[in-house]
Amino acid sequence: MDEGNELLIIGDRVLIAPEPGDEKTKTGLYLPQGLSEKEKVQCGYIVKVGPGYILPVPNDSSEPWLGSGNGPRYVPLQVKEGDYAIFLRREAIEVRYNQKDYLIVPQSGILAVVRNDLFPEEDDFDEN
Numbered sequence: 001m002d003e004g005n006e007l008l009i010i011g012d013r014v015l016i017a018p019e020p021g022d023e024k025t026k027t028g029l030y031l032p033q034g035l036s037e038k039e040k041v042q043c044g045y046i047v048k049v050g051p052g053y054i055l056p057v058p059n060d061s062s063e064p065w066l067g068s069g070n071g072p073r074y075v076p077l078q079v080k081e082g083d084y085a086i087f088l089r090r091e092a093i094e095v096r097y098n099q100k101d102y103l104i105v106p107q108s109g110i111l112a113v114v115r116n117d118l119f120p121e122e123d124d125f126d127e128n
Contacts, residue, residue, distance in 0.1 A: 007097055009050040012077060012107045016085055016092070017100070018044035041111070042092070044103065046083045052076040083113040 009015050019042075052074035079085065091109025095102050 007048065009048050009104070011050045012053050013050045013104050014046050014077070014079055014085070014107060014110070015048040016044040016087065016103045016105055017047050018042055018092075018103050040089055041086060042089045042103075043084065043086050046079055046081055046085050046113075047102065049077050049079060049081060077107050079107060079110060079113050080115075083115055085110050086112045086114075 007015070055073040055075060057072070085105070087103075087105050087110045092103040092105045095104055
């Protein structure tokens, strides 16, 4: 793909930069060996999110030839860019974009997220 193109994520899917399988994640979570060895669960950072779940357009049957004038409406996703996601590996689809490997996962395949703004930065602690 050309670097000038923008990658758009559709619907309820998210783009994840996967972490290599480790027993302990960068955020401090420990994954049981059985899960990480069998690659049932994987972790990574959410890079991009889709618009969400599309809502049906109300059917105004009095004048169906008239457009609603409004674009589609969406229910936003719970996850957001920058979240650290723990997801089911079987739900992921591997893609390569701009010479980097990513995974596209539906939100339903994400088990949990760690939101960075919940934790203070390490530099915020004064050791004295």
